[in-house]
Amino acid sequence: MSDSSQQLVPPFTRETAILKVRKAEDNWNTRSPQHVALGYTVDSWWRNRAEFVNGREEIVRFLTRKWQREFDYRLIKELWAFDxxxxxxxxxxxxxxDSNQWYRAYGNENWEFNSEGIMHHRHACINDVRIDESERLFHWPQGRRPDDHPGLSDLGL
Structure with a gap:
């Protein structure tokens, strides 16, 4: 990696924005609320669906609840725009x-970062669609998506 890709701080270039998105995806795929929360400022503000979350402690509680009811979670993020x-x-x-019903959740997020590259605002809109297990597209062992696994555009999503 180049030195610029190591510095994932604003102002973002296309390269650093893509890397920042992948880093966020990787963090969320750990399913570790404490680990994920470190990517957000101590006083971070979220709107997630109809829920408002303030600060790292609430982020940890929110994600703990989320992953207690969302099993076999696998996420793919893709850059849409940056400035x-x-x-x-x-x-x-x-x-x-827990009743073995599969879902695919689709969404958009708007992020804003401080000068150190830590996110302080996250606005998320998400819709869940029931799918059959045979319709699943995200097939990799729990954790980081392999580099050779198709992204959203490649999968036609």
Missing amino acids: GSRIAVRFAYEYRT
């Missing part, structure tokens, strides 16, 4: 409920 300290992404993730 200065802001990045817009689209994403999809698949999960199953």
